[in-house]
Amino acid sequence: MPAYDDLLAFQRTTEALAQVAGRTGWDQEAIMPRGAAPQRAEEMAALEEVLHARRTDPRLGDWLHEAHAKDAVADANLRELQRSYARNRKVPAKLAAEIARVTSLAQGQWAAARAAEDTAAFLPVLSDVVRLRREEGAHLAEGGDAYDALMQDYEPGGSAATMAAMFDRMRPRLVALRQQALDAAPAPHLSGHFPKAQQLALAQEIAAAFGYDFDHGRLDLAVHPFSSGSGMDVRITTRVDEADPFNCLYSTIHEVGHACYEQTVDRAHLLTPIGNGVSMGVHESQSRSYENQMGRSEAYCGWLYGRMRDVFGDIGVASERDFYRAVNAVHSGYIRTEADELHYNLHVMLRFDLERALILGELEVANLEEAWNARFLSDFGVAVDKPSNGFMQDVHWSVGLMGYFPTYSLGNLYAGCLLSALRGDVPDLDASLANGDPSPATAWLGERVQQFGALRTPEDTIRQATGETPTEEPLLTYLEAKFGDLYG
Known part of the structure; x- marks a missing residue:
């Protein structure tokens, strides 16, 4: 040949x-x-x-x-x-x-x-x-x-019509569940001082436990966390707020999900067209699985509660259950990357509609901030107080990533499908997570998804991993069960 x-x-x-x-x-x-x-x-x-x-x-x-x-x-x-x-x-x-x-x-x-x-x-x-x-x-x-x-640069085969229909199906159940959570008693929250050096040391420890290979990567700081590279050089970044350690720790876990995907692709595909992740939707399924389905699970939160007390001392919550509730607190915050799982997709829907209107000429940049603020107030019930909490919070539009945002929600959808299959195949998953060991889950994702890179199309990648055609139902069922338990 x-x-x-x-x-x-x-x-x-x-x-x-x-x-x-x-x-x-x-x-x-x-x-x-x-x-x-x-x-x-x-x-x-x-x-x-x-x-x-x-x-x-x-x-x-x-x-x-x-x-x-x-x-x-x-x-x-x-x-x-x-x-x-x-x-x-x-x-x-x-x-x-x-x-x-x-x-x-x-x-x-x-x-x-x-x-x-x-x-x-x-x-x-x-x-x-x-x-x-x-x-x-x-x-x-x-x-x-x-x-x-x-x-197509981010999700080959995707379309705005498909994404809009997905959002239309998801929004009513997300909004209803959010309202029930907001009407319930508020979750506890952490308090104290969380020094930068100790946060970064814990972030490195957690990254390694989730399978990130520091011999072929590194962890640095950036304004907006991201992962970069593939194969033998895959780098991640995080950010630190000394009043909020979750920002650093969960941003790190999220980016480790992206990085482990790239590090796990079969080396036989290195520097070939299929030697990286097949789409951003599938990529996000990995990062959201690591961050949410594993990192924010009750089992893992039990371990993390003890580890954070070892590192930081008193953190302002009195039990593993309260810590789990604090990690998954539902509130109408400004920042997408810090949003709980119920609000997250609502953040993405806002950006999807606005960036689509920008590209189609239905919205001009001069009117973008006003449009953002009006939509945010309508969707979240909170007035935007400053640009960094509004349309300037994400790096994506400045670097031209129009068409990227809907893949975040598609990744959540894929992650819901993967979790359903994962729990069927790894019935003792919670026991491992309770010991701070996510390796049974990360190994399963490596075997079922990550090693193949772009060998298969995005949807077929998830179908082959789960045995089912991907839909939003597993994600919504997971969210209703999780937050129903958390908020009664």
Whole structure:
């Protein structure tokens, strides 16, 4: 199969260069000096020019035409390469490089404006990002729905209509359950001082217990936690609030879920088109499984309560049960990444509707903050007090990730399906979690999902792991049982 072999050899270099670009992005958000931003933007644009040229090289078309799949791995590689080649040929090289340059600059400007609560400083660059992504979406859609076209970068085969229908089915039960919880007695909350160094040491301990391999990764600080890389170099970040250790610990567990997915992909697929996670929906199913179904379970919270008392002393709650309630407290907070499981998907629905309206030209950036604040008040019953608690809280729009947000809820849906199958296969799961050992669950996810990378399509990945077609029902049933117990 000379055509297939030539294709994979060429693509190996492209995949390696893409990893370099990703690591450059990690450096920008984690340790780059702020004054380097203008130069870094030019570097990112230059890398994107090289990558775009390789991804649209005419030889790819010839090889794809001549190559034939000899097995499932070759078939999947050809599927992913064909999708990438078709997509990138629609986008002009100059536009691809300009998006890379502007979003690189925008990330730093967003971080500075967010810290200063300065909307006016952020809107001009956000307008540039939205303009460029609209243009890219129009090229990709070729007369169709531009938002759907952008979604394919994060969830191949997904569509706004499918997501909207999913949200319509989920919203009534989520809202009803939320109201019942809010009407009940409030949950306890932690109190005290939680020093940064001790939080980070505990975060590293927990990350290792969840299977994160520090020989092929590292934990750093960032404004917005994220995971970056694949294969043999997968890095995570977290953030620290000395009054709220849950922010650090659960952000770390979440990002470990992403990172373990990438670290567990079969090394035979390294630097090939299927050598990473198949979609952001499936990726989020891993991070949400680690964070919520394991990390916020009553069994694990019992262990974590004792460990946190060892590290921090008195933490303001008197029992394992109260700690479990504090970890899962339901409240209408501003911040998506700190939201309880009932509010989380409502946060995503807000962002999905607004970013879709931005891309389709139904909402302009100048009116975004007002639209956000009005929608938040309507959905959560709380008035936004400052931009960092509102439309400027997430990094996604500044770096052009329009079409990404709905995959968070899709990941929750997938995680609900996986939990149902996992508990059937690992009946003593709670006993292990109660000892601070999530390895039976992480091993099951590694075997059923993570090792395959992008060998299968997103939905088929979950179907093969669970034996069922994914729906929202297992997630909603899990939430009703969990919060019904917590709040009576």
